[in-house]
Amino acid sequence: MVDRIALLSRLEGDARLLAEIVELFLRTAPRLMRDIKQALASKDAKKLERAAHTLKGAVANFGARQAYEAALTLEQHGRRGDLPAARRAWASMEKAMVRLKKELARLAEEHAA
Amino acid sequence: MKILIAEDDPVSRRVLEATLLKWGFDVTLSPDGAQAWDALVSEGAPKLAILDWMMPEIDGLEICRRARQRPGAGPLHIILLTARGRKEDVIAGLQAGADDYITKPFDHEELRARVQVGVRLVELQSMLADRVAELEEALARVRQLRGLLPICSYCKKVRDDRNYWQQVEQYVSMHADVKFSHGICPDCYRRVVEPQLHEAQRASGAVGSPDKKRREGGG
Numbered sequence: 001m002v003d004r005i006a007l008l009s010r011l012e013g014d015a016r017l018l019a020e021i022v023e024l025f026l027r028t029a030p031r032l033m034r035d036i037k038q039a040l041a042s043k044d045a046k047k048l049e050r051a052a053h054t055l056k057g058a059v060a061n062f063g064a065r066q067a068y069e070a071a072l073t074l075e076q077h078g079r080r081g082d083l084p085a086a087r088r089a090w091a092s093m094e095k096a097m098v099r100l101k102k103e104l105a106r107l108a109e110e111h112a113a
Numbered sequence: 114m115k116i117l118i119a120e121d122d123p124v125s126r127r128v129l130e131a132t133l134l135k136w137g138f139d140v141t142l143s144p145d146g147a148q149a150w151d152a153l154v155s156e157g158a159p160k161l162a163i164l165d166w167m168m169p170e171i172d173g174l175e176i177c178r179r180a181r182q183r184p185g186a187g188p189l190h191i192i193l194l195t196a197r198g199r200k201e202d203v204i205a206g207l208q209a210g211a212d213d214y215i216t217k218p219f220d221h222e223e224l225r226a227r228v229q230v231g232v233r234l235v236e237l238q239s240m241l242a243d244r245v246a247e248l249e250e251a252l253a254r255v256r257q258l259r260g261l262l263p264i265c266s267y268c269k270k271v272r273d274d275r276n277y278w279q280q281v282e283q284y285v286s287m288h289a290d291v292k293f294s295h296g297i298c299p300d301c302y303r304r305v306v307e308p309q310l311h312e313a314q315r316a317s318g319a320v321g322s323p324d325k326k327r328r329e330g331g332g
Contacts, residue, residue, distance in 0.1 A: 010128065010221050017131050025124045053167050056196070057122040060218040 002103050003063025010061070015111040022108040025058055026101060032058070033097060036074060040087055048086055049078030059100060067096040114232060115139045115159040119149035119176070120194065121168045125217065129163060132224065146171030153180060153189065160187065160235045161228070164211075165194045166202065174209045181210035188238035190231040194219070254290055 011017045032055040039048035056071035070093040077086035116138045120126040126142060133140050141159055143149035147170035152158060164173035171179075173193050180189055193211040195202045203214050212234070213227050262284075263272040270278040282293040297306055 006218075010132075010218070012132070012135065012221070014131070017128075021124050021127055024127055028123050050167065050169075053196075054122050057120075057165075057217055058124045061124050061128055063218065 002100070002107060003065070004107070006063045007061070018111050019108045021061065022104045025062070025104065029055065029058060029097065029101070033094075036090070036093070039078070040083065040090060043083050045078050045081040045083060045086075047078075048083070049075050052078055062100070062104065064096070064100045064103075067093070067100045070096045114161060114235070115141060115157070116228070117141045117143065117149060117152050117159040117162040117164075119143040119146060119152075119162065119168060119173065120165040121145055122165075125165075125194075129219075132221070133228070136225065136228070138228075145169040146173065146176055150176055150179065154183070158187075158189075160239070161190050161192075161231045163192045163194060163215075163228075166196070166206065173211075174206060177206065177210035187242065188235050190235050192227055192231060251290075 008018070011021075032051050035051035036048060036055065039045070039051055052071050052074035056068055056075055059067040059071060070089065073089045074086055074093055077083070077089060116133055118126060118129045118133070118140060119142075120129060121144055123144075126144065130140050130142060138161075141152050143152055146164075146168040149162070149164060149168070150171055153162065153176070162176075164176055166173040177191055177193065180186065180191065190213070191211045193206040193214040194217050195206060195214050196217060206214050213230065215224055215227055264270070264281070265272075265278065269281055271281050271284040272278050273284060279287075285291050286293065
């Protein structure tokens with residue numbers, strides 16, 4: 001799921017930086033997920049679009065296609081103000097994030113070793 | 114060279130920062146548009162900026178617009194970060210005043226190439242600005258010599274603004290960055306110097322040089 005080759009080339013093979021940004025992501029992503037959830041609950045399309053956009057940018061750094069697509073879908077629904085569709089898309093976002101977090105944790109461990 | 118990174122996502126911001134630091138840049142970071150704008154209008158502001166499009170407070174597009182409307186602003190090269198594959202975004206960004214764009218997630222080599230373009234343009238613009246300032250300064254000095262200059266038809270003295278008659282070289286030296294080195298032109302040599310030399314030789318002949326005496330004595 002994570003595009004390791006693209007990721008490491010972007011970081012110029014810097015394993016320390018990789019560990020650092022993984023840690024940074026794992027620390028900041030829950031807040032963005034919470035923002036999206038809140039935006040869905042309060043039917044705030046603008047907030048949804050913004051939070052999903054930021055999350056999309058964050059996961060893009062890891063070349064995480066599935067999470068990227070899920071965030072993009074949410075962002076587009078937010079832009080169009082289609083909150084029912086956004087709520088339906090939320091499950092795949094959650095699923096993608098669980099997978100991504102696991103994979104990143106493993107990746108950071110491998111490179112730390 | 115100083116470079117500004119304005120990006121609200123901490124991961125992207127850190128990756129950009131680390132990359133540009135490795136390439137030897139002096140990096141300034143802003144997590145939102147308001148801080149980015151403050152950095153751009155501060156003393157010794159960065160001349161190169163990588164701005165995220167969508168940011169809290171002021172977005173990247175609005176920063177481009179403001180930057181281009183600022184009177185008397187120095188060179189500023191703006192690279193806008195945009196989402197992948199949105200041509201209309203790119204067009205809107207360039208129209209708002211961005212110089213270039215890069216799509217997220219950025220490609221390492223593409224970022225390097227685009228930043229290098231920015232460095233080249235900023236250096237060129239700075240060089241041109243310095244050159245224009247130099248020329249303006251020179252022009253300000255030369256301008257003092259323009260206008261109608263009253264000159265005496267006989268002795269060629271020049272009358273200055275305070276109704277004082279000066280030698281031409283004195284007047285020009287005061288009003289321009291010029292120094293005179295004195296010499297004699299061939300016409301004046303024939304007209305003035307040669308007769309004086311003849312006169313001097315004649316005078317010394319009249320007093321009597323040892324040479325001439327010997328010649329006279331021997332003859």
